Amino acid sequence: MQLEIRPDPAEVGRARRWARSRLxxxxxxxxxxxAETLILLVSELVTNAVVHTGCTAVVRLFLPGGEAEAAPVRLEVADTSTRAPVPRCADGDATGGRGLALVDGLADRWGWSPEGAGKRIWCELDRCSERPEAAGTAYGSGISAYEGMAYEAV
Structure with missing residues (x-):
C-alpha cells in the first residue's frame, strides 16, 4: 500500500486519513x-518530508495480517531529496525540531537509507510485545540516538 504526497503541509492530514483507512x-x-502510535509516526515522517525536502514523497505502509500477524508494522517515507537526516537541537520554546526524536522514542526500530535519487526513512512497530526499555535505538546508515537531541529529515 502506498500514497504519493505533494510537498504541501495539507498532505499530512491526508496521509493520516489514508493510514487510518488502511487499518x-x-x-x-x-x-x-x-494504531494511535502509527498515526503519530505517519504524521511526523510525512511532516518532515513535506516541510523539509520540498519534494514529492511516497508513503508506504506494511500491515501484515493472517499468518504474518505477529510481523511488525512498517512505515516508510521515500523522497527525492539526497540530504540525510541530521541531528538538531530544539530548545524548550521551539515549535518544531522534535519529529525524529519522537520517532526514535515511539518506534521499536527506525532508520534511513539512500534510495535511487533520494532516500527512504522507515520505522517499525512490533504488534504483539510490550515496548522494550531499550527501544528507540536508531538503525540504518549509522545514525545513533543522541540524548537530548532532536532530529530533522532534510
Whole structure:
C-alpha cells in the first residue's frame, strides 16, 4: 500500500486519513495504542518530508495480517531529496525540531537509507510485545540516538 504526497503541509492530514483507512482488515483497531502510535509516526515522517525536502514523497505502509500477524508494522517515507537526516537541537520554546526524536522514542526500530535519487526513512512497530526499555535505538546508515537531541529529515 502506498500514497504519493505533494510537498504541501495539507498532505499530512491526508496521509493520516489514508493510514487510518488502511487499518481496516489488518487486525489493528483504530482506537488501540498501536494504531494511535502509527498515526503519530505517519504524521511526523510525512511532516518532515513535506516541510523539509520540498519534494514529492511516497508513503508506504506494511500491515501484515493472517499468518504474518505477529510481523511488525512498517512505515516508510521515500523522497527525492539526497540530504540525510541530521541531528538538531530544539530548545524548550521551539515549535518544531522534535519529529525524529519522537520517532526514535515511539518506534521499536527506525532508520534511513539512500534510495535511487533520494532516500527512504522507515520505522517499525512490533504488534504483539510490550515496548522494550531499550527501544528507540536508531538503525540504518549509522545514525545513533543522541540524548537530548532532536532530529530533522532534510
Amino acid at each position: 481496516a482488515g489488518s487486525g489493528i483497531a483504530v482506537d488501540e495504542p498501536l
